[in-house]
Amino acid sequence: MLGINYNKIASNSVGYKSEFEMQSMDFEEFLWAKGYGQDLLDELLEHMRNSTPLNQATMNVMNELFLDYCILGGMPKVVSTYIEQKKFQGTLQLQKELIEDYKEDIKKYVKGIDKTKVLNVFNNIPVQLAKENKKFQISKVAKGAKFKDYWGCIEWLNDSGIINICQCLHTPDLPLKGNYEDDKYKVYFKDTGLLIASLDEESQEDLRANKNMNVYKGALEL
Incomplete structure (x- = not known):
């Protein structure tokens, strides 16, 4: 939230800095953190682009993971605690x-x-x-x-x-x-x-x- 504290900024060095907006992890990053590889993510994206269904086994796993993500959100400490403990506790x-x-x-x-x-x-x-x-x-x-x-x-x-x-x-x-x-x-x-x-x-x-x-x-x- 420090980025909203505009009145503390004395000057802005145009052309000498790059700005990056940090947000909580999205679902793709959550899957990375869970150990899923890019090949699977590319496959999921391809199905989405082509509007083709996943096989039922993959769909069941992804649906379960997405529900976990919705409950946990994407704050790094929250996600890492869940992954380390393999449960929601804490x-x-x-x-x-x-x-x-x-x-x-x-x-x-x-x-x-x-x-x-x-x-x-x-x-x-x-x-x-x-x-x-x-x-x-x-x-x-x-x-x-x-x-x-x-x-x-x-x-x-x-x-x-x-x-x-x-x-x-x-x-x-x-x-x-x-x-x-x-x-x-x-x-x-x-x-x-x-x-x-x-x-x-x-x-x-x-x-x-x-x-x-x-x-x-x-x-x-x-």
């Missing part, structure tokens, strides 16, 4: 610690807008995904909350790499941005594991024990 505690670290960073680095409002938005993400209407509603974040007072908080979280904003479209035509419905959008944590770690204990247990992605009224359903 990963939830790491995820909860990361969530608390995010909250502490918000308190430390937010400048120019109300830190409490940013935290309110952050804490409301799993709450709003549990509702029948999963559209993010600023009016539900706090009593009397208005768009003009809170949109900057959502943008800050998006710029910091914590969340994804999923816009509703008038029509699914290119360019997609030209078809956004500005007042209809969902907000997710960028890392699925951290989203799941923020749910209530019963939902977490159902996910980890039974891999039931239909909890939270289908908000996490694949």
Whole structure:
């Protein structure tokens, strides 16, 4: 989150530096970490490109691994702990610690807008995904909350790499941005594991024990 602390940067040496955006591991990187080779990944990609089915045995394995990835997310320490122990034990505690670290960073680095409002938005993400209407509603974040007072908080979280904003479209035509419905959008944590770690204990247990992605009224359903 240090990258969002713009006011600390004295100058920008144009042409003398390269920028890289670091994110949590994606599914491909998760498979690498699990020891799967590039040949298999290339085969999976080829099937996707050609819209051809995998054989049932491979499909079963990949589906199981993808469910594990959704529950764990892609934070390196969480993934390495899972791989070393070959079970979920200990990963939830790491995820909860990361969530608390995010909250502490918000308190430390937010400048120019109300830190409490940013935290309110952050804490409301799993709450709003549990509702029948999963559209993010600023009016539900706090009593009397208005768009003009809170949109900057959502943008800050998006710029910091914590969340994804999923816009509703008038029509699914290119360019997609030209078809956004500005007042209809969902907000997710960028890392699925951290989203799941923020749910209530019963939902977490159902996910980890039974891999039931239909909890939270289908908000996490694949």
